[in-house]
Amino acid sequence: MTALTAQEFPEAFSTAWPFERLSDAVLLLARRTGFVAEPREALALDRQMAPQDIAGIHRWFQYAADALQVEMQLVSSRYEDVDGLASRCAPAIIRLKAPTADEYRFLVILRTDPKHFTVLLPDGREQSLPVPSLRAARFAAFEEEIDTWLAKHLGPLAARVERGSQEAVRLRAEFRSDLTLTNCWLLRPVPGRTSLKTLLKRERILPKLGALLAVHGAMALVAVLMWMNLGTNALAGHKPDGWHVAWGLLVLLQVPLMSRGEFLQSLLGLLLGRQFKQHLLHGAFRMDPDVVRQQGSGALLSAVFESESMEMLALETGFQAFAMIINLVLVPLVLMAGAAPMAQVGLFLGFAVFIVALGGWHLRARERWTRARQSLTQDLVEKLSGQRTRLAQQPRSLWHAGEDAQLASYARLSRPMDAARLWLVYAARAWFVLALAVLGPALVSGASPGLVATSVGGLLLGWGTLQQLGQGGLTAGSAVVAWRSIASLFRAARNEQTSTGERGGIILDKPSGTGEVVVQARDLVFRHPSRVRPVLDGCSFKILAGDRILLQGASGGGKTTLAALLAGLRRQDSGLLLLRGVDRATLGDREFRERIVLVPQFHENHIFAASLGFNLLMGRRWPADPADLAEARTVCEELGLGPLLERMPGGLNEMVGDAGWQLSHGEKSRVFLARALLQDADVIILDESFAALDPDTLGKVMACVDARARTLMLIAHP
Numbered sequence: 001m002t003a004l005t006a007q008e009f010p011e012a013f014s015t016a017w018p019f020e021r022l023s024d025a026v027l028l029l030a031r032r033t034g035f036v037a038e039p040r041e042a043l044a045l046d047r048q049m050a051p052q053d054i055a056g057i058h059r060w061f062q063y064a065a066d067a068l069q070v071e072m073q074l075v076s077s078r079y080e081d082v083d084g085l086a087s088r089c090a091p092a093i094i095r096l097k098a099p100t101a102d103e104y105r106f107l108v109i110l111r112t113d114p115k116h117f118t119v120l121l122p123d124g125r126e127q128s129l130p131v132p133s134l135r136a137a138r139f140a141a142f143e144e145e146i147d148t149w150l151a152k153h154l155g156p157l158a159a160r161v162e163r164g165s166q167e168a169v170r171l172r173a174e175f176r177s178d179l180t181l182t183n184c185w186l187l188r189p190v191p192g193r194t195s196l197k198t199l200l201k202r203e204r205i206l207p208k209l210g211a212l213l214a215v216h217g218a219m220a221l222v223a224v225l226m227w228m229n230l231g232t233n234a235l236a237g238h239k240p241d242g243w244h245v246a247w248g249l250l251v252l253l254q255v256p257l258m259s260r261g262e263f264l265q266s267l268l269g270l271l272l273g274r275q276f277k278q279h280l281l282h283g284a285f286r287m288d289p290d291v292v293r294q295q296g297s298g299a300l301l302s303a304v305f306e307s308e309s310m311e312m313l314a315l316e317t318g319f320q321a322f323a324m325i326i327n328l329v330l331v332p333l334v335l336m337a338g339a340a341p342m343a344q345v346g347l348f349l350g351f352a353v354f355i356v357a358l359g360g361w362h363l364r365a366r367e368r369w370t371r372a373r374q375s376l377t378q379d380l381v382e383k384l385s386g387q388r389t390r391l392a393q394q395p396r397s398l399w400h401a402g403e404d405a406q407l408a409s410y411a412r413l414s415r416p417m418d419a420a421r422l423w424l425v426y427a428a429r430a431w432f433v434l435a436l437a438v439l440g441p442a443l444v445s446g447a448s449p450g451l452v453a454t455s456v457g458g459l460l461l462g463w464g465t466l467q468q469l470g471q472g473g474l475t476a477g478s479a480v481v482a483w484r485s486i487a488s489l490f491r492a493a494r495n496e497q498t499s500t501g502e503r504g505g506i507i508l509d510k511p512s513g514t515g516e517v518v519v520q521a522r523d524l525v526f527r528h529p530s531r532v533r534p535v536l537d538g539c540s541f542k543i544l545a546g547d548r549i550l551l552q553g554a555s556g557g558g559k560t561t562l563a564a565l566l567a568g569l570r571r572q573d574s575g576l577l578l579l580r581g582v583d584r585a586t587l588g589d590r591e592f593r594e595r596i597v598l599v600p601q602f603h604e605n606h607i608f609a610a611s612l613g614f615n616l617l618m619g620r621r622w623p624a625d626p627a628d629l630a631e632a633r634t635v636c637e638e639l640g641l642g643p644l645l646e647r648m649p650g651g652l653n654e655m656v657g658d659a660g661w662q663l664s665h666g667e668k669s670r671v672f673l674a675r676a677l678l679q680d681a682d683v684i685i686l687d688e689s690f691a692a693l694d695p696d697t698l699g700k701v702m703a704c705v706d707a708r709a710r711t712l713m714l715i716a717h718p
C-alpha cells in the first residue's frame with residue numbers, strides 16, 4: 001500500500017501542491033512553523049527525481065532537511081494506528097495520488113487536531129480540512145473484503161463486532177497486517193540547533209512559567225491571609241460573625257489553586273523533559289565515535305542513568321525553587337509583623353545560610369560517591385560483557401577478586417553523603433523548636449493574640465520553607481553531579497564539526513558508467529589522536545567506476561583506517577579526498593556516506609534488536625516499501641539466506657538481535673553484506689567480511705557481491 005489517492009481523500013487533492021513546487025512547499029512549511037528563518041541557499045529540485053520515484057523524493061527530502069537544518073522523517077502507519085498518526089503528524093507533507101493519471105501532489109499540513117488538518121495552500125494561505133477518519137479514507141476499499149472474511153470465520157459473532165469499535169479495528173488489523181499508510185514525511189526541528197529563545201516561543205513556555213509563578217504567589221498570599229484572619233479573630237475571642245466564613249472560603253480557594261499549580265507543573269515537566277531527552281539523543285549521535293569507544297559501555301550506561309535522574313531532579317528542583325523563592329521573601333515579612341520580630345527573623349536567615357552551606361557539603365560528598373558508583377557500574381558491565389570469556393578462561397578463584405575492596409570504598413564514600421542528608425533534614429526541625437523557644441518570652445509577657453498568631457503562622461511557613469530549601473539543596477546537588485556526567489553528551493548536540501556532522505549541499509547524479517573516476521585521494525595523512533606517528537602518510541590513489549580492488553597488508557598497517565576515511569567515518573588531517581570530483585565539505589557527510597558504503601569488521605558491526613527487514617533495509621530507507629522488502633528477500637536468497645528466511649516464522653518481520661532470533665556468525669555477516677548491497681552505493685568497501693563462510697557459501701556470496709556492487713574494494717589478509 002502506498003499513497004493516498006484523491007478519491008480516498010477528495011478534499012485534500014485540490015489543496016495540495018504540484019510536484020514542481022515541492023521545494024517552495026518545504027520552504028514555506030519550515031518558515032511557518034518557525035523552525036527556520038531564512039534558508040542558507042535556494043532549494044533546487046533534483047533533476048533526476050520524478051514524482052512517482054519515492055526513493056528519489058526521500059533522498060531529496062533528506063537533502064532539503066540538511067540545507068534547512070531541520071529533520072524530515074519518513075513514517076508509515078499500520079491500519080490500527082492511522083488515525084493516531086493523522087492527529088499527531090503536523091507539520092508534515094503527505095504525497096497524494098490522482099485516482100487515474102500518474103499524477104502526484106503533496107499535501108502540506110501545518111497543524112492538526114483530532115478533527116482537522118490546517119493545510120498550506122500553494123498560494124500561501126491556510127485552509128482547514130475536516131478529517132473524519134484517515135483510516136476510513138485510506139482503507140475504505142478493503143472494509144468489505146474484511147467484513148466478508150469476518151462473517152465467514154466468526155459467523156453470527158461478526159455481526160456483534162461493531163464497525164469502528166476497538167475490537168473491529170484490532171480484528172481488521174490482524175486480518176490485513178499488510179495495510180499501511182506511507183509517503184508521509186514529518187518535519188521536525190533539530191534539537192541541538194534550536195535556540196533557547198525559539199524553543200521558549202514555540203512551546204509558549206514563558207506564559208506557562210508566569211502562570212505558575214502567579215499561582216504559587218497566590219497560594220502563599222492565601223496562607224498568610226488565613227493566619228491573619230485566624231489570629232485577629234479566633235485568638236482574640238471574636239464570635240463567629242462572618243470571619244469564619246471568610247476563613248472557610250480561603251481554605252477552599254487553596255484547592256483550585258493547588259490543582260492549577262500541579263497541572264501547570266506537570267505540563268511544563270512534560271515539555272521540558274521531552275526537549276531534554278531529544279537533545280540528549282541527538283547528542284548521542286554526534287559524539288565522536290572514538291570518544292564513545294574510549295568511554296566504554298559501562299560509562300555510557302551510567303550516563304543514561306544520570307540523564308534520567310538529571311531530568312527528574314532538575315525539574316523537581318526548578319519547580320520547588322518557585323515556591324521557595326516566594327516564601328523566602330514572604331517569611332521574614334510575616335515574622336516582622338509578629339510578636340518576636342528581630343529574634344525570629346535573625347534565626348530564620350541564619351538557618352537559611354546554614355542549610356545552603358550543608359547543601360555545599362552534600363554536593364561534594366555526592367560527587368565523590370557518584371564517581372565510585374559509576375566505576376562500579378562500569379565494572380559490572382565489563383564483567384557481564386566478558387562473561388563467556390571469564391567462564392571459559394579465567395580461574396574461578398579470580399572471578400570475584402577485588403570486589404570486597406571496591407564495595408568497602410563505596411560504603412565509606414556513602415557515609416559523609418548520608419550524614420549531610422540527615423543534617424539537611426533535621427535543620428528545618430531544629431528551626432521550628434528554636435523559633436518556638438524564641439517566641440516564649442513574648443507569650444509570657446502577654447503579647448496580643450493577633451501578634452502571636454502571626455508569629456506562629458510565620459513560624460510554620462518558615463518551617464515549610466526551610467524544609468523545601470533542604471530538599472532543594474539535596475536534589476540540586478544531585479542534579480549538578482548528574483549534569484557533570486552528561487554535559488558532554490548534551491553539548492555534542494550542538495557540535496557541527498565532529499566526524500558525524502551532517503551538513504550538505506549537493507545531490508550527485510547517478511554514475512555515468514565504468515571508467516569514470518569515482519574516488520581520488522591525494523597525499524592523505526591521518527594520525528590517531530593518541531598516537532605519535534601517522535597511520536597513513538602521503539597516501540594517493542584513484543578508484544574508477546567498475547573497479548574490483550583487493551586491499552591487502554600486514555595487520556595494523558592501516559587498512560581499516562583508510563576504509564573509515566573513505567566511508568566518511570573519520571577525517572584526514574591533510575590531503576585531498578574527492579568523490580566524483582567533489583570534496584566532503586562541499587558534498588556534505590550524508591551524501592558522501594550514501595555513496596561510499598563500508599561494511600565494518602564483524603566485531604565493529606551490529607545486528608539491531610528489531611525485525612530482520614529493518615536490519616537489512618535500515619541503510620536504504622525505513623519504513624520500507626513492498627518493493628524494498630521484495631528486493632531484500634531476493635538479495636538474502638542470493639546470499640544463501642533463503643533457508644533461514646523459510647525457517648523464520650515471521651520471515652522478514654522476525655525479530656532478531658540480542659533478545660530475538662539468534663543468528664550464527666556466518667548468517668550475521670551475510671546480513672551485514674546484504675545491508676550494504678541494498679544501499680545502492682557507488683562504492684562498497686568490505687572489511688574482512690568473508691571470514692565466517694564455508695567455501696560453498698563463499699562462492700554464492702562472491703557471485704552476488706560481484707553482480708550487485710558497482711565498484712568494490714575488498715580488505716583481506718594475504
Ligand SMILES: Nc1ncnc2c1ncn2[C@@H]1O[C@H](COP(=O)(O)OP(=O)(O)OP(=O)(O)O)[C@@H](O)[C@H]1O
Nearest residue numbers: 290528530531535554555556557558559560561562
Ligand atoms: N581508535 C584508535 N586509536 C588509536 N590507534 C588506533 C585506533 N584504531 C586503530 N589504531 C591503530 O592504528 C593502526 C592501524 O590500525 P588499522 O585497524 O587501520 O589496521 P589494519 O590494517 O586494518 O589491521 P588489521 O588487518 O589487523 O585489521 C594500528 O596500529 C592500531 O593500533
